[in-house]
Amino acid sequence: MRTTTSQDRQSVNPLAAVRNLGILAHVDAGKTTVTERILFLAGSTHKRGEVHEGTTVTDFDPQERERGITIFAAAVSCDWAGHRINLIDTPGHVDFADEVERSLRVLDGAVAVFDAVAGVEPQSESVWRQADRHGVPRLAFVNKLDRTGADLDTAVASIRERLGTVPLVVQLPIGQEEGFTGVVDLVRPRALRWPGGQGTLTEGPVPEELRAEAELRRRLLVEAVSELDPVALEEFCATGTLTGDTLAAALREVTRTGAGVVVLCGSAYRNRGIEPLLDAVVDYLPSPLDVPPVRGTSVRGTSVGGPVAVAMAAEVCERPADPAAPFAALVFKVQAAPTGRLTVLRVYSGTVRKGEVVVDVAAGRTERIARILRVQADRHFEVERAVAGDIVAVVGPKAARAGATLCAPSAPLLLEPPTVADPVVSVAVEARRSTDTERLVAALARLAEEDPSLVVRGDAETGQTLLSGMGELHLEVAVEKIRRAQGLEVTVGRPQVAYRETPTRPVTGLVYRHVKQDGGAGQFAQVVLDVAPLVPGEGGAAEFVFGSAVIGGRVPQEYVRAVAAGCRDALLDGPLGGHPVTGVRVTLTDGATHVKDSSEQAFRTAGRLALREALRAGAMVLLEPMTEVTVTVPEDAVGGVLGDLAARRARITGQTSRGGTAQVTAVVPLAELFGYATRLRGRTQGRGTFTGRPAGYAPVPSGSAVAARAR
Structure with missing residues (x-):
């Protein structure tokens, strides 16, 4: 039997009427325009903001308006069909992927926007993978169907092939390119049209010329959903079809579990397709009640005023999205504003009111909540309290940083912070x-x-x-x-x-003895290390793996931890050029202690110096950051572009042509891309563009000028 949905519980729990979602996409796919149309239709704004006019609500920073791109994640709220929608418009440029990461950490759902001409682009694929890591349910909105060359089926095929998901298309376009005027709703068959330039929605029967195709596509949708949802399969086997209510309920369940993704379409700029998108947000994306309770480390015995490390005990526990539970919130953004330092947070459980004292668990200090603000991009509206499920800004905390947990002093809980990528x-x-x-x-x-x-x-x-x-x-x-x-x-x-260094061969049985006598307490520590390159995938996402194979208690456990800390110290600057060291596995195999002179500090020093000596003997190699670029140029400029990429040490990975333009994908050292945008525009008379995303690290060719400079 299907679990109770948030609509069923809405009359009982108001949290069922809350949606916390983000808008994700590649740069220029139309995220901000979609957001502006949502705010206008929901009545939060009285005029449609336009990116090209610099009048958008969410792109309020002067640099965003000048550059025409989203740089900073902006939170807004609106109401639709009795539901409160807390929405975050995220950047699409790869340089600001960390803003997306921090936003996804606190969201319950997302709308991924795709260009109907380009389909899945590099950064849209990257943000999709980020959402996968956080387990965020998504809807897909294929935008810009009014453009020349727009094709829904081609865009959907790219979603299936490049994202590895099951697209469930719930709409059929009415008209193509400039003639696009509406969609056929396949869930509850009807035609939704936006005639004229004002985007006023009209509803009517499915056009006769599209009836056969609409019936075929609905049949395919029903079959696909029945394969993914057992309740839908039961009705399909009994009746051969699904009612609109059953299909909608199945689509909601499939979206929640991530088994498939509902695909809608439209043209945000032409004000077409936004109302059905908002309905889909309400119908298919989860409320705070529909996602698992937040998990964290419950810390007992913490001394306020000191770090969480002084805790007497810790255990993993869950906090439900319940206003009556102990307060717990995660800070995901800190920003300066005319009203003071704003700390933007997601409340996961409990209730917080103005004037209350909370504790920053990781820092071990108390903070007072002076004001609570409902955020509307650069505008703020004061409220008396915030409850579970809310995304709000607070004024008062002076030291809480992004990733900090604020919670009730009586029930401290440490939530996992968003990951932060290393700068390059x-x-x-x-x-x-x-x-x-x-x-x-x-x-x-x-x-x-x-x-x-x-x-x-x-x-x-x-x-x-x-x-x-x-x-x-x-x-x-x-x-x-x-x-x-x-x-x-x-x-x-x-x-x-930012270069890195890594060893290429193992060093085993390296013995290092640290002895120091300077008249006071002495220092003695002896360690034996095995050092080897990490096998790809061995440490997961870790760049350093430490282990101990010491037997017989020859090195006490507290000294083993000190050796690990010393090894981490040694990784900060490698022997080749002082760059951080990555991809290392260190095993402590043996050691020796002195009754009086051994200490944690002595073993930390021994670990640091021993690993440095091992790295110098380990045939180090220099690594440089790589970028996967996608270059889009006129077909007659491909030759010059390929030659230029080859001169930049690029490895070409693909080339396609469509509609008079060519798209070249390549992996290029990041150092070779400085100034590339200007060079590309010069070679293509301003018609060429490129996008990039991180592609890991690769060895620098030995003896090259790059290696000489990096050293």
Whole structure:
């Protein structure tokens, strides 16, 4: 028997009428336009915002409006059919993938927007994989059906082939390209049209010329759904078809489990297809009650004022989406605003009111909630409380960062924070006037606090301040934000990529003895290490795996942990050029202690120095970050583009042609892509574009100029 849906419980629990969803897509697929139309139709705005006019609600930052792209994830809320929809418009550019990652961590569902001409593009595939990792149910919206070359079936085929999911198409377009005026609803057969330019919806019978095709497509939809849902299969076997209610319920269950994805279509710019999309959000995406309870580490005995490491005991537990449960929320965004420092969070359980004290579990400190704000992009509306299922901003916490858990002091719970990708590009930044140096340092600190994917560090050799991020555009936006917000004149160096080092051969039985006597307490530690390259997939996503094979208690457990910490210290700077070391498996096989002089510090030092010695003997190789690029150019420019890519050490992985344009995919070293956008426009008279996404690391050719520079 099917479990009770949120619609069934809506009259009992108001959380059933809440939807927390994100809009995901490749850059220029139309995410922000879809969001603007949703807000307009739901009555949250009184005028349709346009990206090209710089009048959108969610792209409110001046840089977003100037560049015409989404840079920062923006939260908005609206009401539709008795439901509250908390919506996050996420960036589509690969440089801002960390904003998407943090947003997906707190969402219950998502709408993935695809271009009807291009289908699944590189970044839309990347964000789809991110949603897979978080288990976020999705709907697919094929946008821009009014464009020349738009084809729903081709876009759906790319969803099936590139995303590995089962697309369940619930609409049939009425008209093609410029003639696209509406859709046929296959769930409850009817025609939905938006005649004229104002996008006013009219409903009527299925057009006679489309009736046969609509019946065929509904039959295929019913068969596909029946294969995925046992309740639908039972009715299908008994009657040979499915009623509209049964089909809708089955589509909801299939969406919740991720067995398939409902596909809708339209043209957001022409105001066509948004109302059915909103209905699908309400009908198919889960409420906070429909997702599993949030899991975290329940920490007992924590001393407020110290880190969570001082806890006496910890156990994994669940918190239900219940306003009466103990309060627990996850911070996923911190931003500066005229009203003060805003901490944006998702409330998973319990209720928090203005003036209450909460605890930041990881930091072990208390914070007072001074104000609670309902967020509408750059506008905020004060409310008295926030309950489970809400996405709100709070004013008051002074130190909580993205990934922090805020919860009731009486029931501390530590939630898993979003993962943060390692930066791959760095630039040196300095104030043009020496008197502004302190202001620049403070501005960089605030910037890193708002965006965890930005890292600020000092270069010990040059004395420069380095700002590291996910790409050229990421760093360019960050520096420009400092210039505008702080009025600082900043000098920026040439971008440098983040190289890595890794061993290529094992070193076994390396013995290292650390002995130090300086008149006071001595230090003694002896370790024996086996060091080897990580086999691909051995450590999962880990870059370092440590293990102990010590027997007989020759090295106490607390010293084993100290050796592991020392090894991690050694990985910060490798022997080739001081770059971080990755892909290492270290096994502590033996050791020795001294009754008086052994300590955790001594074994940490021994672990660090021993691993450094092993790495120097392990035939290290330099790694550079790689990028998978997709270059779209006119067919007559393909030859020049291929030659240019070859000169950039690219490995061509594919080439297709369609409608007078060619699409080339290649894997290119990130260091070779600096300035590529300008070069590509010059070679193609401004008609060429490219997109990229991280493709891991690869060895730098030995003896190359790149290797010499990196060393």
